[in-house]
């Protein structure tokens with residue numbers, strides 16, 4: 001998934017002589033601040049529940065015992081080449097360096113927490129772990145004292161022992177910093193760093209494993225927002241108490257409408273960023289809103305904190321440009337009126353209604369959820385409109401509509417016989433007088449150059465004029481041909 005935030009950072013080496021954990025951790029110095037929600041323009045949605053941007057902070061309860069890291073004065077720093085070379089005896093013993101030796105940070109598994117205190121700016125606390133299965137890592141630094149600035153970083157420890165920044169949390173005033181990353185198996189390092197100010201109060205540094213994440217993760221921060229498809233349907237879940245799912249929809253250069261439906265239980269909520277707050281959107285309702293071409297609309301999915309959905313519960317979020325249909329596929333036209341179908345076997349007959357179904361397709365061949373489609377029916381001679389309907393497809397781009405037709409007086413009269421020979425009393429030979437008009441029905445998408453046009457017979461009247469059958473006279477033993485005329 002495309003992420004809005006591109007790291008633009010330079011790495012600088014910070015040497016922490018005399019700090020709690022003496023090591024040469026490479027901490028990135030960010031040039032760009034992380035994307036804030038305030039960087040996004042708002043989208044108007046006519047709703048009466050609006051939440052301010054500040055409400056709804058991170059949940060910071062730590063559900064496991066908080067450990068005191070053993071203080072060490074010397075940690076082998078594998079990132080320092082000379083130190084690594086000096087420790088060559090380790091390799092000669094055929095033992096690979098430990099994670100702590102490679103990273104300079106003690107090993108501490110996910111779902112652990114430690115007390116972290118910093119005696120002076122630039123002090124760091126860090127730990128490392130090796131994970132064997134993909135999971136979403138959430139790191140927290142909580143209880144940051146007033147008047148100090150601490151930052152939190154998450155890194156991948158590469159095979160060459162370099163550190164690749166994955167997520168950073170560098171607010172100057174927050175009492176909690178959070179990093180989030182969807183991690184593949186590998187080695188990871190989390191670092192808390194004191195930037196300015198000192199305090200005797202201890203903070204807590206924790207990291208969590210959330211293995212039941214959805215395919216759109218990690219998108220817990222505005223800068224990690226998942227880009228929604230122009231036309232599509234995605235599913236997700238809430239994997240933990242701090243899981244937030246940010247989404248961005250980018251309207252096309254000529255797009256003025258946005259349609260969407262958030263199908264979910266009331267344990268989930270969907271909100272739209274309005275420029276200064278979050279407007280709640282009703283669940284399970286198809287909505288069409290106006291958007292400004294070439295702008296972004298930001299959505300946020302959250303769980304109800306008082307009643308969090310289980311990770312097995314999913315929401316389904318369908319979005320589209322409803323006017324982007326370029327063609328109509330998989331069409332099926334039908335009639336259920338029990339008509340004779342005697343004019344021509346392949347010619348659809350319809351009297352009061354015609355069933356029209358299909359899928360609205362965009363220019364890339366994708367179905368258009370809630371895509372608009374025009375269903376037109378015309379009389380041919382004289383040319384005239386029998387029905388014009390504009391309808392929206394369902395969340396999968398499919399539609400199925402019975403189009404009503406008016407009464408008619410037909411220009412054509414035909415006499416036809418049903419396909420029965422040597423009729424019986426229960427299955428007689430029938431002669432029908434069929435009065436009808438020649439018509440066409442049309443499927444057209446908003447961006448179709450031309451619609452799909454097919455002929456049909458608009459039946460005005462069908463009347464049985466004669467019914468005949470052979471009847472056995474058991475007294476004479478003869479068959480008699482009996483006809484009734486109407």
Ligand SMILES: [Ca+2]
Pocket residue numbers: 213214217236237238239243244245
């Ligand atoms: Ca999620």
Ligand SMILES: [Ca+2]
Pocket residue numbers: 217218219220243244245246
């Ligand atoms: Ca998320």
